[in-house]
Amino acid sequence: MAELLVHRVRFFDYLPAGLRCLSYNSCSGRLAAARLSGAVEIFSFNNNFFQEKVIPGDDRKSIEAMCWVGWNRLFTVGLTGEIMEIDLQRLCPKYSLDAFGGPVWCMSCNPEETHLAIGCEDGSVKLFEIIPEKLQYARNLDRQKGRVLSLAWHKAGSLIATGSLNVICVFDVKSGHCVQRMDVDRRISSQRNRECVVWSVLFLSDSIVSADSTGKVQLWDWQTGTLLNTHHVTKCDALSLAVNPAEDSIAVGTSEGTVIQFQLLETKSGGGDVQWVRTKTFKYHTHDVRGLVHTKSALVSGGLDAQLVLRPLMDKVETKSYEAALRKVIFPHRSLVCCSREAKLLLFQFPSQLELWSLDHSPLTGAGMAPTDSKPDKVLQLKKKGSDHIHCCCLSPCGEWISYATASRVCVYRVQYQDGSVTVTRVAGTPKQLRGVQCLVFSADSTRLFAGSERSAVHVVDVTGSRCTELHIFTPKSGCQESISLLAVSADGEWVAAASHGGEINIYNLMQLMQHCIVPVYNQPPTAMAIHPQTNNLLTVHTDHQIFEFSLREKRFTDWSRQLQQQGLHPQWVERDTPVTHITFNPDVPTQFMLHDMYMFCIIDQTLRLPTAKCHLYNQAALRGLSANARRSQAHAFKICKKFQPLLHVEMLSEDSLVVIERPLMDINTHLPAPVKQKKFAT
Amino acid sequence: MAQPERETEQKDPDMASESGTDDEDEAPEEVTFSSAWEQASRRVREALETARRDKELLKEKRKRREKLFKEQKKRKQLPAEVLEELIAVPEMKDPVPDTTSGITTVQGEDQEAEEDDDNMENIIKPRMKGRYEAIRLKDQGETDQRTERAKAFINRRLYGPGRMRTNANEYYSLANKRDANKKGALQFVNKSWGKKQKEKARKLRKKWIKKHGIVPS
Numbered sequence: 001m002a003e004l005l006v007h008r009v010r011f012f013d014y015l016p017a018g019l020r021c022l023s024y025n026s027c028s029g030r031l032a033a034a035r036l037s038g039a040v041e042i043f044s045f046n047n048n049f050f051q052e053k054v055i056p057g058d059d060r061k062s063i064e065a066m067c068w069v070g071w072n073r074l075f076t077v078g079l080t081g082e083i084m085e086i087d088l089q090r091l092c093p094k095y096s097l098d099a100f101g102g103p104v105w106c107m108s109c110n111p112e113e114t115h116l117a118i119g120c121e122d123g124s125v126k127l128f129e130i131i132p133e134k135l136q137y138a139r140n141l142d143r144q145k146g147r148v149l150s151l152a153w154h155k156a157g158s159l160i161a162t163g164s165l166n167v168i169c170v171f172d173v174k175s176g177h178c179v180q181r182m183d184v185d186r187r188i189s190s191q192r193n194r195e196c197v198v199w200s201v202l203f204l205s206d207s208i209v210s211a212d213s214t215g216k217v218q219l220w221d222w223q224t225g226t227l228l229n230t231h232h233v234t235k236c237d238a239l240s241l242a243v244n245p246a247e248d249s250i251a252v253g254t255s256e257g258t259v260i261q262f263q264l265l266e267t268k269s270g271g272g273d274v275q276w277v278r279t280k281t282f283k284y285h286t287h288d289v290r291g292l293v294h295t296k297s298a299l300v301s302g303g304l305d306a307q308l309v310l311r312p313l314m315d316k317v318e319t320k321s322y323e324a325a326l327r328k329v330i331f332p333h334r335s336l337v338c339c340s341r342e343a344k345l346l347l348f349q350f351p352s353q354l355e356l357w358s359l360d361h362s363p364l365t366g367a368g369m370a371p372t373d374s375k376p377d378k379v380l381q382l383k384k385k386g387s388d389h390i391h392c393c394c395l396s397p398c399g400e401w402i403s404y405a406t407a408s409r410v411c412v413y414r415v416q417y418q419d420g421s422v423t424v425t426r427v428a429g430t431p432k433q434l435r436g437v438q439c440l441v442f443s444a445d446s447t448r449l450f451a452g453s454e455r456s457a458v459h460v461v462d463v464t465g466s467r468c469t470e471l472h473i474f475t476p477k478s479g480c481q482e483s484i485s486l487l488a489v490s491a492d493g494e495w496v497a498a499a500s501h502g503g504e505i506n507i508y509n510l511m512q513l514m515q516h517c518i519v520p521v522y523n524q525p526p527t528a529m530a531i532h533p534q535t536n537n538l539l540t541v542h543t544d545h546q547i548f549e550f551s552l553r554e555k556r557f558t559d560w561s562r563q564l565q566q567q568g569l570h571p572q573w574v575e576r577d578t579p580v581t582h583i584t585f586n587p588d589v590p591t592q593f594m595l596h597d598m599y600m601f602c603i604i605d606q607t608l609r610l611p612t613a614k615c616h617l618y619n620q621a622a623l624r625g626l627s628a629n630a631r632r633s634q635a636h637a638f639k640i641c642k643k644f645q646p647l648l649h650v651e652m653l654s655e656d657s658l659v660v661i662e663r664p665l666m667d668i669n670t671h672l673p674a675p676v677k678q679k680k681f682a683t
Numbered sequence: 684m685a686q687p688e689r690e691t692e693q694k695d696p697d698m699a700s701e702s703g704t705d706d707e708d709e710a711p712e713e714v715t716f717s718s719a720w721e722q723a724s725r726r727v728r729e730a731l732e733t734a735r736r737d738k739e740l741l742k743e744k745r746k747r748r749e750k751l752f753k754e755q756k757k758r759k760q761l762p763a764e765v766l767e768e769l770i771a772v773p774e775m776k777d778p779v780p781d782t783t784s785g786i787t788t789v790q791g792e793d794q795e796a797e798e799d800d801d802n803m804e805n806i807i808k809p810r811m812k813g814r815y816e817a818i819r820l821k822d823q824g825e826t827d828q829r830t831e832r833a834k835a836f837i838n839r840r841l842y843g844p845g846r847m848r849t850n851a852n853e854y855y856s857l858a859n860k861r862d863a864n865k866k867g868a869l870q871f872v873n874k875s876w877g878k879k880q881k882e883k884a885r886k887l888r889k890k891w892i893k894k895h896g897i898v899p900s
Contacts, residue, residue: 079830678854
């Protein structure tokens with residue numbers, strides 16, 4: 001491959017929503033992150049911090065707090081006043097329950113995981129009993145004046161601390177009475193008469209920690225109701241608090257975007273006295289840090305700047321290592337772009353709409369490349385129906401069909417281009433049982449739509465007639481209950497591969513309408529999957545960046561894949577921190593394929609030798625200066641380009657041309673809510 | 684003789700009301716027991732009668748009102764066939780919400796009703812089949828209002844007056860300004876945004892050039 005013509009696309013105005021709250025489940029090693037849009041994302045610590053699942057949001061819903069119960073039950077509360085359990089298999093709300101206390105601000109589960117306590121707008125704390133598959137109202141604690149904004153259980157499960165306006169209360173759960181009341185000092189010099197909002201409370205075994213809107217972190221003795229210590233951490237709000245399981249380290253998130261760590265340290269070496277000391281300040285966010293989690297060895301913070309930051313706290317590790325490196329999640333770990341190679345169209349997915357853009361001026365004629373000075377052409381903007389957000393979408397290879405799925409429906413549209421005008425008609429008759437669709441893909445000849453839905457079922461729908469007709473439903477023999485995360489179809493229309501959230505990949509034969517085989521299960525789930533158009537080999541890339549090539553006909557891994565596994569991937573490749581989200585093939589050179597993550601795209605040439613651990617992985621610049629012979633001897637299979645960043649999508653078009661979709665982070669930053677003003681000297 | 688008699692007759696009621704102010708000397712009129720008894724019993728009867736009549740009137744009033752209410756209610760109610768349909772459905776279906784079908788939504792008639800948008804006849808039937816929940820619109824309004832108020836509270840507390848907030852341009856331009864290689868504010872460095880400001884700057888520059896008489900080369 002000599003040269004590629006690149007369409008550098010920067011008109012996808014993707015805007016991630018700010019992170020509202022985080023919740024960590026130490027049993028399963030999963031982190032749930034709720035966004036302001038109402039979407040919930042599940043990250044797996046065991047799988048390289050991969051964004052496993054996304055539960056799409058809703059216009060009417062907002063999430064204020066989340067709580068894990070047991071191994072895999074997740075509850076959320078929001079300003080609509082409802083408690084909701086999320087179905088983590090079908091990725092939709094399971095049921096919701098009105099708390100009858102107005103908007104709910106906070107929620108916490110007791111250590112025995114039998115009761116949930118919620119704090120409501122009307123000043124009441126309500127207890128709900130957790131029973132299998134359900135939640136039942138138990139009782140109210142004494143009602144106080146003012147909304148309850150934060151809440152924490154004591155380790156023993158007999159006391160609850162609540163924070164509201166100007167006051168922290170301690171309740172006895174058994175009697176329901178308030179046993180201690182602590183007034184928070186509201187006065188700071190600039191805002192004399194403003195109420196002090198207790199944004200967050202923590203109940204340690206011997207004290208209560210509070211963070212409030214005047215920027216104080218205070219420690220209280222809950223037995224006597226006295227103030228032990230005050231730390232002024234910021235001039236604006238201290239918003240969130242988190243403590244590690246050992247209770248010797250506390251993290252505070254502030255409005256300025258800083259995260260401050262306090263540690264319980266001995267005041268004199270050898271002496272028994274311990275004190276909370278402010279130790280470290282991290283500044284990874286530009287905006288308010290509203291979600292904070294402190295695990296055993298890491299600090300996870302989520303801000304309104306829509307970034308999720310994982311900061312491993314390995315003080316004692318001297319050397320730099322992959323495990324101790326900082327990680328940021330900015331873009332979703334799945335593709336939000338669909339590309340039609342033939343019609344040169346791009347489909348962008350937003351939460352509430354789809355946008356169809358043309359790379360070419362006239363999609364009808366489809367001849368020639370768009371000149372570089374021509375403006376991009378927005379062909380269509382399709383708004384969703386209903387209040388729930390779009391989960392996935394797809395564009396047919398011919399560019400004529402668009403389909404999208406929300407939690408409750410699947411819609412198929414036909415787009416016709418005539419003399420420069422575009423007409424859109426909805427195709428009726430999408431199958432009724434098609435609910436909870438996670439993944440959509442059209443066949444190569446654009447006649448069939450494949451929809452991966454709950455219980456790992458793959459629906460095959462014919463879209464060519466005036467109405468959609470369901471042709472077949474594939475269900476795995478293994479009886480997998482998880483829904484489908486990725487789908488891939490072969491170019492000849494014979495195979496479809498479906499990967500479920502558990503990591504199982506099933507291959508179905510479309511000619512015989514039966515299951516062909518299961519790809520040997522790897523312990524890390526796939527992040528990207530594609531079937532080679534010529535050889536019909538299935539390529540998968542997993543969360544630990546391993547690449548596998550599986551021959552569908554022979555039902556075995558190919559020789560190249562075996563060789564790759566034997567030799568092992570280059571350490572620098574394995575230690576990349578963003579997952580590969582898309583695989584595309586070069587139609588002219590069958591031995592090459594291309595994959596990309598957020599910071600690079602890589603062309604892998606299967607004819608060349610594999611890089612060894614000793615040689616340089618990023619050797620493109622070095623190769624340029626060598627002679628032709630030396631270059632040949634030095635070249636290896638991984639050709640990495642980092643020129644375009646940060647990447648949302650890369651697709652290889654025909655005629656040696658490439659479309660690269662970038663989203664500069666500064667463009668996202670300009671659309672974020674207002675940050676806190678920073679005083680800098682002489683500016 | 685007749686005159687003074689009339690006078691006494693006229694004074695009689697006075698005597699009853701103001702017991703002897705000026706007629707203290709006169710002896711009380713002689714009344715027979717039977718007539719007095721009769722008078723008293725009549726008075727009692729009259730009182731009873733009025734009480735009964737009041738009660739009856741009240742009853743009648745109440746009755747009338749109830750009737751009115753009933754009529755009003757009937758007027759508000761849905762047509763009989765719809766009511767019958769509503770009553771018939773819970774018997775056929777299990778009233779316990781289906782947990783497998785997920786959360787119940789307000790706009791339950793989504794799919795089928797949507798497909799037959801023009802077909803008015805079919806609207807009632809699919810309405811009964813869809814997954815839906817009946818809610819009182821009044822409650823919904825209240826919930827929405829409370830949610831809005833809660834949102835306004837959080838907005839006020841985070842972005843309200845006195846919260847020391849700045850805009851993105853100012854925030855990100857600081858670094859450019861303090862850089863060793865000084866650059867302009869971000870809105871001018873970054874081509875993709877700040878269209879308004881750029882337009883304004885271009886106009887100002889034009890004005891300035893005109894004012895100072897500089898001919899652009």
